[in-house]
Amino acid sequence: MENWGIVGYNWLVQQLQHAVAAGVVAQSLLITGPESIGKHTLALAIAEALLCEAPDPLQRPCGLCSACRRAAAGNHPDLGLVEPETEGRGVKIEQIRDMERFLSLTPNVGAHKITVITDLELMNLNAGNALLKTLEEPPAYAHLILLATDADTLLPTIVSRSQHLPLRPLDDAIIAQALVERWHAGEAEASRLARLSGGRMGWAVRALTDPAHLQEMEAALGQLFALLQMDLPARFELAQTLAQNSGGLSQLLEYWRLGWRDVLMLQQANPQELMFLEQRATLEALASRLDVASTTRMLHLLTEAQANLLRNANTRLLLETLFLDWPELY
Ligand SMILES: [Zn+2]
The missing domain is CATH 1.20.272 (Zinc Finger, Delta Prime; domain 3)
Structure with missing residues (x-):
């Protein structure tokens, strides 16, 4: 898949691609950026790349093998997603404990076990400290992918224990082009949505596919x-x-x-x-x-x-x- 199917951030994706191939992906990755910029999309691509069964490591994720398809469908047994249960609130300490139990058992299928945790900025101090304990001594096969709007609002120890991947807004032209080529939008609509997106690909795609957004x-x-x-x-x-x-x-x-x-x-x-x-x-x-x-x-x-x-x-x-x-x- 060219650039892992991700729009923009080519350099970042290349770096990750090589880290996957060399088996040196950091055990804790922190992806930051404004709402709807594409943090989930990147997290899922990293998870797929780690779980993918394609023989050539540089071709991972292939998007075709059973691991890729199960990860994309949200039912891979070695990939967990931890999201807030209530909108506007953070992930709870009980959820972090469940995640710890999930990570403490060895992988079912491949060599890795991955947890994606969203909305880290909304997490309270207790949950944050519980997460920190997992970050201090993760099992060798475990990867945590943490998503937050801004690293400045997080516990500094969480940030310092993670490799930070900040996603900055993309140029309107890149967004408009992707909307036309990959989502088959008309030129005029694509440039209007790109302008309104504030550089956030996820927002632009959602606005294109769901009128409620606009x-x-x-x-x-x-x-x-x-x-x-x-x-x-x-x-x-x-x-x-x-x-x-x-x-x-x-x-x-x-x-x-x-x-x-x-x-x-x-x-x-x-x-x-x-x-x-x-x-x-x-x-x-x-x-x-x-x-x-x-x-x-x-x-x-x-x-x-x-x-x-x-x-x-x-x-x-x-x-x-x-x-x-x-x-x-x-
Ligand atoms: Zn695959």
């Missing part, structure tokens, strides 16, 4: 504008509603941040950088009614709110604090 983004921008016209009681009521469904909150804050970033681009006479071209008229109206200082402040507050959300802050309070400073334009 509707969610449009609704978030609608809310950004609506908030400006709301008085404080109405804003607090919205904060309460949003806090009840905290699962989508991280994506919502990111859409708001990108909306405010567009306002700043217009204020700085940088319209070619606009992400939400379809909302340009409304964004321009906003840009002309506010000054750069208030826009910069909104960006700062949103980044802060995003960081607090990762620290498991009280979501309602977090939104209320944010809405107190949201400009009022009646």
Whole structure:
């Protein structure tokens, strides 16, 4: 499979390919990057490469052997996935203990046993410390692939015991090309989705295949504008509603941040950088009614709110604090 079937990150994939062939893949890998950038896809490709039964190690994963197919279908007995049971919460300590038991038994089929753990940034300290114990002395056949948005919010000892593979946003052109060639999108749609994706391949593919994804983004921008016209009681009521469904909150804050970033681009006479071209008229109206200082402040507050959300802050309070400073334009 060319580049393991992964779009972009060629150099990283080549390195991993050689590590697999030489049998020197680190026992703990930490893949970081924003939501929907492709962390799961890369983790699964690494797992498949380790489990694949193709005779030529440089051809692994082949995508055809029984190990590859079972891994891709999520039923390989030597591959475990540990995800939070509740949306917006981290993996629990009991799940880490189950994972330890899974890794303590030798592989069923091949030479490796692999666990992928997601949303590490949401994990609490107890679970993190339990994980650290496994990282200190993993069985020789065990591999842990840890996924997180940002290494800075994790226990430093977890980061230092892992090989860090950061995934940075891809160029729009690479995403657009892949959407056309591999997902058969039209040229115009591909370039629009690439622009909106913020360099995240997973987001672009999801937006292409599931219209709800784009509707969610449009609704978030609608809310950004609506908030400006709301008085404080109405804003607090919205904060309460949003806090009840905290699962989508991280994506919502990111859409708001990108909306405010567009306002700043217009204020700085940088319209070619606009992400939400379809909302340009409304964004321009906003840009002309506010000054750069208030826009910069909104960006700062949103980044802060995003960081607090990762620290498991009280979501309602977090939104209320944010809405107190949201400009009022009646
Ligand atoms: Zn294979």
